[in-house]
Amino acid sequence: MVNGYELNKFKVLIFRVLETKGILPNMPQNAPIFPFTAIVGQEKMKLGLILNVINPSLSGILIRGEKGTAKSTAVRAAADILPQIAVIKDNPFQLSPYDDLETYRELERSLGREPQENFEVQMRKVRVVELPVGATEDRVVGSLDLEKALKTGDKLVEPGLLAAAHRGILYVDEVNLLDDHVVDALLDSAAMGVNVIEREGVSFSHPARFSLVGTMNPEEGELRPQLLDRFGLCVTIEGERDLENRVKVMERRALFEKAPEAFIESYKIQSEELALKITKARDLLPQVTIDRQLLFDIARYCLAVGVDGHRGDILVLKTAKTLAAWRGQTQVDNSDITSAAQLALPHRVRREPLMAVAENLDKLRLGG
């Protein structure tokens, strides 16, 4: 028989396992967020993020740049300007009450609950789910529900981060430092829009369509080409060179540190204006059309710079349409395509694994 001491030790052990598996609730995060509109400069990065908010099917953005260039700040702040979506209440998979009904019924059962016919629908903001670099695979893809298994002996599913990120944004800071096997898991589900789990005795799958937003410092090593391709857009940013702007950065930061609430309040109107403009662009997007001749321009552009596969073409088209909507137009024009290519192609230009990410597309285009 186990004596008291051992039993206690055992309890502690189970508790710690629970903790490391991330089952205990995390502390709520209500730290004030630096407002998106207060970020100085970095227009390309901001545009890339906004385009992704307008059109989630752009499937994310990779922000490359040196340390301390407001990369992470901008992504966290983007949460501010995100729209609202309707979700089925109390469903950890962020399912849509319109599109995912079949899936809802299946998934509820795997959680050990009876699907309800009259479920509640909830409106809430699109979420930014952060994937920490040290995350373990079971937390990312999901695993066996430990608590239920111990308490009731039922074999149920504990959804992971990919479930939480469905219809939202999955944000990876320092994405180039991510463990290889976690990257594999990301690739798997990013490709299919479905996360398949065949591990720890549970077998099930759930939709996982998310925008992948990553930041990285190229000095720390490059990304695998396969993962690189999963990012819709890619921007390279640098610190501000303009003296005046640098001063502005310092001033704003100091103000924010001193009185965050007041600072956020002072940018409220700007934030609301931006949110409104984004909403308008979202509404306009389905009406945007493109001349067939311009599609040929896109195809020729991609062929000229040498892009692997067809994802480049498709993304330039989507980005151009989104750009037109952002300008408030319903017709894509030439300049949209040029700027879309600058955003969607630099990381797709065919390259040997050791070649740098293309920085000057025009040169390539003319040279090729």
Place this chain on the structure above:
Amino acid sequence: MDATDRLFPFAAIIGQDDLKEALILNAVNPLCGGVLARGEKGTAKSTAARSLSELLPPATKYQGCHFNCDPLKTKELCPYCKERSNQVEPLPSPAPFRTLPLNATEDRVAGSLNFEAALKTGLKTFEPGLLASVHRGILYVDEVNLLDDHIVDLILSAAANGENVVEREGISITHPARFILVGTMNPEEGELRPQLLDRFGLSVMVEGVKEPEDRVRLMEEREQFDQDSQVFRAKHAQKTIDLKNLILSAQTILPSVNISKRILKFIATMCAENNAAGHRADLILAEAVRAKAALKGLFEVNEEMVTELAPMVLAHRRREMAPPPPPPPPAEEEEEKKENAQNPENEKEKKEPQESQQEDDQNEDNQAQENEEEALKSNQNEPQSQDGQDSSPSLTPLEEDIENKELGPDKPNQASQEQIFEIGEPFKVKKIENQKDRLKRRGSGRRSRSLAGQKQGRYVKSGKFRDNLDLALDATIRAAAPYQLSREKKSNLAVTLKKADLRGCIREQRVGDLLFFLVDASGSMGARGRMAASKGAILSLLLDAYQKRDKVCLISFRRTEATVNLPLCSSVDLASKLLAQMPVGGRTPLSAGLAAAYREVRNALLKNPLARPIVIVITDGRANVPLYPEKKPNPIKEASQLARAMSLEKRIKFVVVDTEEPGLVNFNLASALSINLEAQYFKTNDLKASTLIDIIKQTNAN
């Protein structure tokens, strides 16, 4: 909206005719043995493979059977089906199509004890895994080249026997598992194991469409699909049905398609001419051709079909294209794992047999080389030559000879000039990796396989619980489940656990190694395009390092000192950039270079004592600048002394790449250096994987 509504219709895929044909052939005739789609990213590889699922003709089975038993094969029926076989009629049901995610664990692939049932009823029941559910269907693996070796082994053994044998957790069961393997891969991420490669019946190279017209159509279609997938699918519904019917009718014709002896001979000649390994190529080609004839509605196959399909069958089987690497030792690994599960504490105990095994290996090697290399016999610690015949002359000169040799200084014009050489042609390098041992390592990468000590790495299977809190919960419950009814309930938990039930995760990951490149940038390297060739060699090693996620450090030595061009970091890109800019010229301070390398390696080892650094010295060995000029030593002697001292640190593995070209006068200094370092020795040309079979063995015991 369910899952199939999100499938891009197969019929709407533009271009990629080879891939589509290969997939359809498999749908018609499962004996075609699966498809491997290789190619660049974003070329509808996965889209095509996944949309195949809705084209498969239905299979009949008894409703509720978890093993997909074929009702016609009465001998193979599971107990459930046997019971039913006399009472009910089997019904057609959709053919199984399952995705194998990269992070699957062994218990789900092979199947395991159903703990839910065991907890509630106390009965041991088997819960079928993926291999059971894809019987008579398709197992689809995206990025198949990234699949873990453990899982690959399971699939290989099931595919080879046509059945899955489960012996675990007190369960002993065998069930049929005949499935079509469909995989996609991007060769940029590394190659497949040859054995797995051979399991794919057909392989197709996929490329992007080059015609602007097609690309535009493709964009339009995709845009429509993204806007409303259901409408888009409805638009192509008729084509999908036509295709389905075509496959179905081809399947009915198939049994009566005839292959004449003449065609069989033709197939055999074709396979033999292309040096296809084994007979699988012949068999698969014959089946594929039959399927093709059936698709055309013909009952007879002709030569044209054979020539058309031959590339798909032979491309990945041609011997000269892929040199046979060493046979992977799955059996041994299994043993190791089992051993590990039983007594993991006794690390030391187990290290011993391993070491003695290594010694045995060494002895064998020595014996093999005895007749060639008398010189080697004198010294037990001599490294083995890496290359049986080629290197035997290079090992003959003993150290004394070298020291006695007079070496002229570098030609003055070379010494004074500084040049930057282009990078020579890169090539595929041979495998350089450390042997797997039982030490736990941290880190991530793809080079050497290592058991993972941290809770990182892929959870592949479970073993005895250790004190690292890495509890394999599913395995623990499975272990405890059968005893629950007899155990006294002490709490409100459903499971009463005892210490003996605890199981830990066995995780595996590939650990990127630390690679230190020590590059000779002296004037002598500038001669006769040596530096260009060496840079090519280094770049090839770097490309390899990139695929394996190594950390690299670049050190060069010239004139009088060594420079650390790039401290240890994971940016292989930066290393290659610096390599391109590396100037050449001046004398050869080999000792200084060695010392600098040693310093860097030591620092790395202090940070991570379990790391396995590999130092790659690229030089011709013609040292002519001593490290301590005041003592006026012979630079070569000094370097060799230093090398011997460094070789005492057994954690470091050395590789010497000799850049000296065979000529009238060979000094063989680099090979002497390699002996002192107890290093693996290569000529620049030997590094190429394509010129030699993989002959790298572990030279220094860990």
